[in-house]
Amino acid sequence: MNCNREQLLDYLYKELEPKAHRALESHLESCPDCRRELEELGGTTRLLRTWPDEESHLNLVFVAEEAEKGKHSLPTWLTTAAWRRWAFGLAGSLAVALLLLALVDFEFTYDNGRLDLAFNFVGSSAPPAVDDLDQPLTRRDLLAAQQQSLELIQAMLQEGEIRQQRNLGLTLAQFSQQLERQRQQDLQVVGRRLEESDWYTESRFRRNEDVLQQLIPANYRGQR
């Protein structure tokens, strides 16, 4: 098998088929260049992954387009400034007039050539206006909106749980990586200390040997 950069990347990201994976592993055993390359690429990706995902805090919610259109659209003849002023003035006056009429409970009757006008102040016995919410169509809309809100809340809760689980998984994976890295570093430290200790003991033995050699007389050594 020859050195292959693309396959090395597939191996790094675990996208190789099992057979190709095994073949590359055996190639790595005999190819120091590929081993070095893989270690370098792996080191770079490990560094990049130390930047964990962040929360977006977007708070973005879309509403039905019809409602938006109703809010913003104006008839074209109201677009010029003069007309707009005039129209708003008229509408304001009408609104005030209607409000006054409603307050005084105005009543107008015409019967057999006779015109009657009657005024009554607030508190008359007129039947209350029918509440819009009692209309069957509006109630259905309300129920649909409630249902949609409920679904959105349920979906949000589900997504929240999924995100929490994902974050937990990521945290555990990071913790495990950190632990492994620390373990390897500790092992390296222990190894270095053992080597130093070994060297120190050996040098002490050598020194003792030298001292002993000096203490034993030369003629005795010769007799031995």
Added chain:
Amino acid sequence: MNDADLIARFLQGQVTPFNTLVWRWQDRLFNFVLRYVGNREEARDLCQQIFIRAYRNLGNLRDPERFSTWLYQIALNTCRDQQRRQQRHPNLSLDHFEEEHGQPHPALKGTASQPPPTDARTHEQDLRDLLSRALQTIPEEQRVVVVMKEYQNLKFTEIAAVLETPINTVKSRLYYGLKGLRKIFDQWGISEENIGYEL
């Protein structure tokens, strides 16, 4: 309920399924854009634009199973549009001073073209900023692939579908992107050893 089901319900006239899609994708998309542009506020604005574009154009998506690819394409196009706008109307920055005067602005001494501070006690936030800055140093087409592979965990085939590029080109861009980043990390003295105990 998967994305395709939500899209079908949205196309029947309901808005809630689209909000569910937003909830499902917002963090993922935000992290993609954040690594691409390197600025949180800008990333949030871009995400809003991306979802608005998606809302308006979801009816044109022929195959709902390709939603993720389609959404990444919108995200990438939105980010690229933004970068083109910024290139046409660049903001005056302290970095610009260096191009004009041939030396860094005094306020940036030791931070602009110099390696950032990388002592053994590098804080996690500093490290994120360093990685973000490092990502901005490599060419855009390499950065996209590195971000998609490293932070979005997309497969090579998925990246190739988003970019409409052959898989080998994707791998080549990733390879040179990682090489470029390694060079930057070496120049700045960032290694696994000097951040190992911090993480």
